[in-house]
Amino acid sequence: QVQLVELGGGLVQPGGSLTLSCTASGFASNLNVFGWFRQAPGKEREGVSSIRKLDGSTNYADSVKGRFTISRDDAKNTVYLQMNSLSPEDTALYYCAASHFTFARLASTSYAWWGQGTQVTVSS
Numbered sequence: 080q081v082q083l084v085e086l087g088g089g090l091v092q093p094g095g096s097l098t099l100s101c102t103a104s105g106f107a108s109n110l111n112v113f114g115w116f117r118q119a120p121g122k123e124r125e126g127v128s129s130i131r132k133l134d135g136s137t138n139y140a141d142s143v144k145g146r147f148t149i150s151r152d153d154a155k156n157t158v159y160l161q162m163n164s165l166s167p168e169d170t171a172l173y174y175c176a177a178s179h180f181t182f183a184r185l186a187s188t189s190y191a192w193w194g195q196g197t198q199v200t201v202s203s
Contacts, residue, residue: 081105081192085175088197091165095201099160101175101194112183113158114190115149117171117199126185127173130158138184142168165201172196 087099103110114129128149129138137149148161158175176190183189 083175083194085194085197088199090200092203095165096163101158103156107156109179110177111181112178114176115160116174119171124187129184167201170201173199
């Protein structure tokens with residue numbers, strides 16, 4: 080069993096920054112890829128970014144490239160999502176997810192374990 084706990088959401092003004100964290104516990108050593116997803120009201124869940132444990136390779140949705148950065152701290156079993164230049168369009172419930180598939184990227188079906196989500200609201 081794997082548990083994922085997200086922290087760091089909140090309210091931020093347009094142009095501001097936030098950093099989300101996701102800490103894994105349980106059988107975390109079997110996890111190969113961590114991903115961040117988001118879902119805004121009335122919209123489908125969207126893959127935002129992923130990072131592979133093996134080599135640190137990353138993937139980003141076009142909508143966040145150049146603004147968001149994913150990173151990991153293996154010693155802490157924690158993955159981070161640094162979000163800069165936030166806009167109201169980034170408002171969503173952000174989920175951390177984990178996969179045992181080595182080549183998982185931004186498809187939610189590749190991920191078996193999910194956190195409960197943390198709300199990010201960008202508003203003035």
